[in-house]
Amino acid sequence: MTIKTDAVVIGAGPVGLFSVFELGILNLDCHIIDNLDKIGGQCIELYPDKPIYDIPGLPNCTGKSLIDNLLEQIKPFKKQFHLNQRVNTIKKINKLWQVITSDNKIFETPNIIIAGGVGSFEPRKPEVKDINKFEGKGFYYSVKDKAQFTDEIVAIFGGGDSALDWAVELSTIAKKIYLIHRRDNFKGSPHTLNKVKEISKTNKIEIKTFYQLKELRGKDKLENIEIQHDNGKIEQLDINSVIAFFGLKMELGPIADWSLNLEEKSIVVNTHNFQTNHEGIFAIGDICTYPGKLKLILSGFHEGALAAKECFIRARPNENFVFQYTTSSTKIQKILGVK
Amino acid sequence: MPKVTYIEFEGKEHSINLPLGFSIMEGAIQNSIKGIDADCGGSCACATCHVYVDENWVKKLPEIQESERDMLDFVTELKNNSRLSCQITMTDQLDGIIVRLPKKQG
Ligand SMILES: Cc1cc2nc3c(=O)[nH]c(=O)nc-3n(C[C@H](O)[C@H](O)[C@H](O)COP(=O)(O)OP(=O)(O)OC[C@H]3O[C@@H](n4cnc5c(N)ncnc54)[C@H](O)[C@@H]3O)c2cc1C
Ligand code: FES
Numbered sequence: 001m002t003i004k005t006d007a008v009v010i011g012a013g014p015v016g017l018f019s020v021f022e023l024g025i026l027n028l029d030c031h032i033i034d035n036l037d038k039i040g041g042q043c044i045e046l047y048p049d050k051p052i053y054d055i056p057g058l059p060n061c062t063g064k065s066l067i068d069n070l071l072e073q074i075k076p077f078k079k080q081f082h083l084n085q086r087v088n089t090i091k092k093i094n095k096l097w098q099v100i101t102s103d104n105k106i107f108e109t110p111n112i113i114i115a116g117g118v119g120s121f122e123p124r125k126p127e128v129k130d131i132n133k134f135e136g137k138g139f140y141y142s143v144k145d146k147a148q149f150t151d152e153i154v155a156i157f158g159g160g161d162s163a164l165d166w167a168v169e170l171s172t173i174a175k176k177i178y179l180i181h182r183r184d185n186f187k188g189s190p191h192t193l194n195k196v197k198e199i200s201k202t203n204k205i206e207i208k209t210f211y212q213l214k215e216l217r218g219k220d221k222l223e224n225i226e227i228q229h230d231n232g233k234i235e236q237l238d239i240n241s242v243i244a245f246f247g248l249k250m251e252l253g254p255i256a257d258w259s260l261n262l263e264e265k266s267i268v269v270n271t272h273n274f275q276t277n278h279e280g281i282f283a284i285g286d287i288c289t290y291p292g293k294l295k296l297i298l299s300g301f302h303e304g305a306l307a308a309k310e311c312f313i314r315a316r317p318n319e320n321f322v323f324q325y326t327t328s329s330t331k332i333q334k335i336l337g338v339k
Numbered sequence: 340m341p342k343v344t345y346i347e348f349e350g351k352e353h354s355i356n357l358p359l360g361f362s363i364m365e366g367a368i369q370n371s372i373k374g375i376d377a378d379c380g381g382s383c384a385c386a387t388c389h390v391y392v393d394e395n396w397v398k399k400l401p402e403i404q405e406s407e408r409d410m411l412d413f414v415t416e417l418k419n420n421s422r423l424s425c426q427i428t429m430t431d432q433l434d435g436i437i438v439r440l441p442k443k444q445g
Contacts, residue, residue, distance in 0.1 A: 042380075045384075046382045046384050050382075159409075246413075247409075247410075247413070248384075249385065249413070249445065
């Protein structure tokens with residue numbers, strides 16, 4: 001099924017979120033897609049608890065509180081989030097753009113706003129042979145449907161919160177969990193670590209430290225892995241699935257293949273409406289570049305407002321764009337639900 | 340002000356004065372020295388600020404923290420003197436430090 005919408009926003013970071021506001025007060029609906037499993041981009045993934053001092057009119061906030069506030073601000077509008085998926089392909093179909101995600105969701109829209117930051121957050125892959133062969137066939141980087149691990153023997157790699165949380169969570173349905181980490185200190189919350197240790201007394205979770213993944217084996221699906229201890233000793237484990245939490249990295253990814261004019265890792269835009277070299281494709285926030293560009297959240301907010309105006313003109317060719325203040329426009333206040 | 344020298348992979352040298360308390364990563368970014376990306380802005384979360392610290396200086400650095408060690412596992416061409424430059428803060432003891440930049444970050 002194809003979803004028709006006024007605009008597709010790629011990236012749910014602060015800049016993508018504020019563009020939803022600017023689209024919203026022009027009465028445009030939108031769909032926001034992000035590869036992360038949560039909303040907030042860098043603010044949430046990299047510095048949720050750190051302070052930010054340069055948001056106009058907000059003397060002090062944190063990465064998380066800024067995102068919470070932005071979500072509050074866009075509450076009134078028609079929008080839908082599609083998380084855990086990457087935009088892989090865009091195609092031109094007549095005057096519209098078709099957007100396809102890694103979950104095969106298809107959108108049709110006159111406007112694409114790329115607010116992709118420094119690129120899509122992607123899982124880091126371990127350097128082992130045949131990794132591509134087993135991805136999705138026993139080797140995973142996230143849990144989309146936990147039921148699939150019912151009665152399985154699962155090896156979870158990593159020492160952070162994701163690894164610990166899933167070890168606890170899956171221990172209730174899986175046959176056995178191996179929690180494997182290359183050091184003996186876990187970075188996750190002490191509370192969860194205690195839980196893991198508690199469960200490990202029953203052998204439902206077996207903790208293996210100072211081990212690294214060496215090899216993957218299996219016919220069509222992953223069946224067996226080889227891990228190596230720091231002292232050189234090698235061990236084989238029969239397993240059904242591996243879930244690897246080796247952290248995230250940022251990658252421009254598919255955006256590089258959309259024949260957009262790029263400068264290093266950024267998309268070149270004009271400063272009139274932040275359109276790229278393709279009509280109807282805009283780039284705002286950290287991912288865009290133009291003479292004088294500053295990679296600040298406040299610059300991205302401004303860029304979003306101007307891009308939204310052009311989106312309106314393209315989505316509503318028969319209507320006139322009217323500049324209005326939120327303070328005094330009855331129309332905007334109706335949309336915001338305050339009148 | 341203490342001095343830092345960055346040597347690009349191709350051999351080009353940059354010497355700058357870096358105020359106490361700033362990281363070696365920040366010194367490179369503020370002086371537009373190519374070869375340090377610092378995608379995560381110093382959160383120790385991207386490993387794109389990797390440098391090789393000159394052997395004479397390695398021992399003068401404070402010990403590597405666990406979080407940095409975790410990220411170092413992800414750099415291309417890890418060596419014994421590999422460090423993440425966002426985790427090295429300038430002190431008087433480090434006046435004159437030399438770091439070499441890798442061929443590629445990330
Ligand atoms: C430690 C730190 C401190 C900072 N402090 C400040 C500060 O004090 N003030 C300030 O103004 N700025 C600060 N910044 C910078 C600020 O966080 C960025 O400018 C801001 O996050 C950019 O927002 P964005 O929405 O453009 O991109 P991002 O926040 O990077 O979000 C982009 C999102 O797009 C997604 N994405 C990309 N490509 C795809 C794709 N193909 N498919 C699906 N999803 C995709 C990514 O997964 C990501 O979630 C700081 C940054 C860091 C790291
Ligand atoms: S700047 Fe990202 S780890 Fe140093």
